[in-house]
Amino acid sequence: MNTLTRGLQAHGVMAHYLDYSSSYLGYGSDYFWRLASELGSPDIYDRLRRFTLALIPKYDLFHFHFAQSITFDQTDYPLLQQAGKSVVMQHWGSDVRLYSVAKKSNPYVLVKQNEQIVRRRLSRVSGHVQHCIVADKELLQYVKEYYPQVSVVPVMIDLTHYTVEEEWKPNERLLIVHAPSHPGIKGTNFVLKAIEALKEQYNFDFKLVQGMSHEQAKEIYKQADLIIDQLHIGSYGLLAVESMALGKPVICWISDYMTEQYPAELPLIRANPDTIQSVLENLLQERDCLPEIGIRGRAYVEQHHDMVKNSRRILEIYQRLQSI
Template sequence: MEIANQMHIIVEGLKKVGEDAKAINYYPNYLGYKSDMVMNIKSFSSILEANEATKLLASRIIADVDVFHYHFGTSLTLDGSDLPLLKELNKKVVMHHWGSDVRIYSQAVKLSPFVNVKCLKEDAIKRRLEQLAKYIDTCIVSDYELYEYVKDYYSNLVIIPQAIDLNEFNQIEEPSKNKKITIVHAPTSPEIKGTIHILQAIEMLQSKYDFDFKLIQGISYEEAKKTYVNADIIIDQILIGSYGLCSIENMSFGKPVVCYISDFMQEKYPRELPIISANPTNIKEKIEFLLNNRDCLSDIGMKSRKYAKKHHDINKLSRRFIELYQVD
């Protein structure tokens, strides 16, 4: 499963350093992420037919593959029948968890009082993790928030930050000071991002300030990037307490990013993190400060680009993946 273009970025990074790697995506969507192979599970007449197709694919490729890097709690077959086989064959298997596949509300709310989750069936998440850990020793997460949900399951747990290809995100020069400030919010999951609170804040501020606001939804990944280029301020999420790919991509563009960073995660992230932290209780005031202090946007943007380059460049992170694959 492709999450936030990460599978594609990781695979392309591995290819650049000479590794033979391929990405397979079973769940293509309107975002249009690239992949070496796409098998649309929804195109089959039944889940049974789809499962048989994935099992057939698995039977064709397992013998020739040394490392299986799975994402979002899914594997090569829909029913997970590949997992015991891969363990028996002593193949290297890595599970990469990304967020709502492991985020358990009773734990998440201790880290962020504002958090919302996609799945409230905590027992189902726990059972899934227990099942995966029977066959998979190594797990990757991108930060210490996700670490909290999986730390009791896998024997080898590694934190590798989200990756980005900086060549696709050239820093944008500061727009003319004569034009109105443009604020962009592009939620893929509005209820998780806190979109309703952001819209309420924007509505109140528009009665007092002259600025443009764009709510971006339902367009492709490439089209969304074009919108980011013309933005002055990006608002990501204000509930979860950690930043994701939307923040990273826009920091790479040299954009100031507003995103909630919880007290727990403030202690875990690098001290130079330039994100403007905001939550539902102060999002209006944080945006208003930026509207009144436009001169600071350029400096925040430069620090943002520097941060993304230092911590999220796939050219630096590829080696970490390879080293992990090589561990017995």
């Protein structure tokens, strides 16, 4: 959200980012309201509605994320509609992933939320919002029956913040990094089990990245020779994109279905809970292939995940909605 805002600003748009949660990642925001401590207040929803009314004259379009809105209780949607404002919802993964749908094409999938709750949420939100954005066709599966219009725009990063070391070569002792935001969903137990088994035969270092700011974590990614993303979801996310932007080879489970949907040049190394140990062992034995995979990863991100290009695509969606 922070990156999208800066991308829109680069195109001359007045865009601001409102955040209610204080994340340890430390991305920063234009407006911040530490709302968690106030949700028990008896007048909080009245205050949020007044806040919405104060924002309405200042903006033409409201872009929400994770099935949320300004007021949390969705009472702001009618206010925005009455004021003639365009509204976009962007879904990111766990807020829409449906197990009954996902398991048809991905036997390793895990979900974080009860399917009935997710479906009720989608029905409620899509009753007010006409246009939805998702990052790939894995997420498209879950939302397409709910929204009249769905656009696929890949996640974006500011490439000027990610530099690639020239003529990078792996360390003598490979440094393997795993950075799970949600260990269960990311398959961390399988990663740790594979690492422990391989340490009996191979000399390498392993680092688990958790609870750090984004900038602190990025410094570790820069040192890594190989980064492990996730082993269950079947599609790749922001960690894989950032790692590829740094020229690092990435292990990630991509389902057969999504392998067909992504561009053919996607350079991720596929592994799931059943194959992670053998995939890691092959890479420990064939370490010379890692720099070339990293080079292809950087080129892929430049083509498909650039902040300037992808924020332009979202701006074009805004412009179409405004013309309607």
